[in-house]
Amino acid sequence: MSNRLKVTPNDLSAFWMGFTPNRQFKKAPRMVVSAKDMHYTSSDGRQILDGSAGLWCVNAGHCRPKIVEAIQTQAANLDFAPTFQFGHPLAFELANRLVDIAPAGLEHVMYTNSGSESVDTALKTAIAYHRAKGNGSRFRLIGRERGYHGVNFGGVSVGGIVGNRKMFGTLLTGVDHLSHTHNLAKNAFTKGEPEHGAELADELERIVALHDASTIAAVIVEPVAGSTGVLVPPKGYLKRLREICTKHGILLIFDEVITGYGRLGTPFAADYFGVTPDIMVTAKGLTNGVIPMGAVFVTKEIHDAFMNGPEHVIEFFHGYTYSGNPIASAAALGTLDTYREEGLLTRASELAPYWEEAVHSLKGEPNVIDIRNIGLIGAIELAPIAGEPGKRGFNCIVRGFEHGAMLRITGDIIALSPPLIITKGQIDELVDHVRDTIRAVA
Numbered sequence: 338m339s340n341r342l343k344v345t346p347n348d349l350s351a352f353w354m355g356f357t358p359n360r361q362f363k364k365a366p367r368m369v370v371s372a373k374d375m376h377y378t379s380s381d382g383r384q385i386l387d388g389s390a391g392l393w394c395v396n397a398g399h400c401r402p403k404i405v406e407a408i409q410t411q412a413a414n415l416d417f418a419p420t421f422q423f424g425h426p427l428a429f430e431l432a433n434r435l436v437d438i439a440p441a442g443l444e445h446v447m448y449t450n451s452g453s454e455s456v457d458t459a460l461k462t463a464i465a466y467h468r469a470k471g472n473g474s475r476f477r478l479i480g481r482e483r484g485y486h487g488v489n490f491g492g493v494s495v496g497g498i499v500g501n502r503k504m505f506g507t508l509l510t511g512v513d514h515l516s517h518t519h520n521l522a523k524n525a526f527t528k529g530e531p532e533h534g535a536e537l538a539d540e541l542e543r544i545v546a547l548h549d550a551s552t553i554a555a556v557i558v559e560p561v562a563g564s565t566g567v568l569v570p571p572k573g574y575l576k577r578l579r580e581i582c583t584k585h586g587i588l589l590i591f592d593e594v595i596t597g598y599g600r601l602g603t604p605f606a607a608d609y610f611g612v613t614p615d616i617m618v619t620a621k622g623l624t625n626g627v628i629p630m631g632a633v634f635v636t637k638e639i640h641d642a643f644m645n646g647p648e649h650v651i652e653f654f655h656g657y658t659y660s661g662n663p664i665a666s667a668a669a670l671g672t673l674d675t676y677r678e679e680g681l682l683t684r685a686s687e688l689a690p691y692w693e694e695a696v697h698s699l700k701g702e703p704n705v706i707d708i709r710n711i712g713l714i715g716a717i718e719l720a721p722i723a724g725e726p727g728k729r730g731f732n733c734i735v736r737g738f739e740h741g742a743m744l745r746i747t748g749d750i751i752a753l754s755p756p757l758i759i760t761k762g763q764i765d766e767l768v769d770h771v772r773d774t775i776r777a778v779a
């Protein structure tokens with residue numbers, strides 16, 4: 338008998354979990370078995386308030402009827418269809434719907450299956466665009482310290498989180514990084530966008546002076562850095578970055594995997610900050626996290642640069658088997674319907690003032706060294722336990738789950754990003770959970 342047949346049901350050893358301390362988890366698993374709206378149900382039958390919209394993706398809340406129905410219907414009707422050389426209507430309908438809600442100027446959409454793939458699609462498109470325009474020397478990609486752009490080689494190369502980079506060799510060559518904008522000394526406990534740091538965008542001029550603009554393809558940043566612990570851009574920073582990119586013919590890529598689909602109270606962060614990128618990377622909230630899917634938006638100018646040569650020849654050698662998968666497309670359409678019917682792409686703007694006060698009420702709790710917020714995102718930075726960075730944060734995950742809240746942690750920073758359907762009462766409840774947790778781990 339093979340060893341596989343001896344495996345007992347629910348043995349936890351075979352699944353090597355991502356971004357998880359596997360040995361600890363398997364000794365004391367935190368399992369959820371179902372979900373509805375704002376709550377998970379744990380395997381021991383407790384209601385767990387979702388403080389992080391899953392992994393920043395369940396923007397409409399869990400198991401929403403329109404999305405469930407769309408998936409069920411589609412699975413029984415057209416399960417898979419290629420989008421290479423063939424097509425199916427939903428993928429086109431979805432692209433039109435997406436362009437309708439996107440910032441003006443972003444007129445074409447490519448599909449992927451994740452944020453990581455969306456990022457790599459964007460980076461490749463940027464380099465290929467310059468080449469299509471006869472500027473093949475523009476190959477450099479500029480990211481930012483503390484940036485997170487997924488886990489594929491392109492995204493890790495432009496990303497700036499050391500733990501995600503250090504194990505993987507040389508990564509892509511021809512990459513440089515801007516400084517991050519986090520500045521506790523000047524900006525701690527700022528509500529919304531910090532006052533100090535717009536001048537950090539000028540570092541792009543320094544990088545241009547070093548490499549020459551003629552070698553630089555694109556700059557990629559998260560408008561609000563999420564994974565690294567919620568870094569809200571200083572006032573004017575993104576506008577300045579846009580101006581410098583435009584001046585030097587460098588494409589600006591916004592990674593809106595977290596900020597997209599209503600998180601800041603506008604459909605996209607580009608709308609919130611009034612800054613339109615040349616390429617916009619999305620995933621997560623596109624399907625409410627239910628089916629893996631990403632979408633990369635590009636300008637007409639970028640798209641049209643590829644549309645030449647003989648008409649029977651493929652214009653761009655890129656795409657994924659599951660790009661525009663019918664069931665994913667149906668899930669996304671069901672999600673967009675739900676967002677529209679419930680006004681979810683702008684709901685965070687109504688809740689933001691209440692949210693801001695609630696999150697900042699944690700000032701003065703033990704070890705709290707900063708609180709940040711924007712839209713329906715909040716972060717509480719805790720002082721690390723001496724000599725054990727990340728331990729206090731980890732304790733928050735464990736304690737929070739035991740007492741009924743799913744909290745997302747980066748190092749010693751608690752990052753809050755609940756589903757956009759949250760009520761004011763549930764905001765209070767979530768903040769109370771965080772308060773209790775912070776006190777418990779002090």
Ligand code: PXG
Nearest residue numbers: 392451452453485486487559564592594595
């Ligand atoms: N870009 C950004 C800005 C992201 O936040 C990705 C790309 C990659 O997406 P995929 O779908 O390939 O995972 C992300 C993902 C966290 C957390 O707790 C954040 C992400 C993923 C998992 C956990 O902050 N962001």
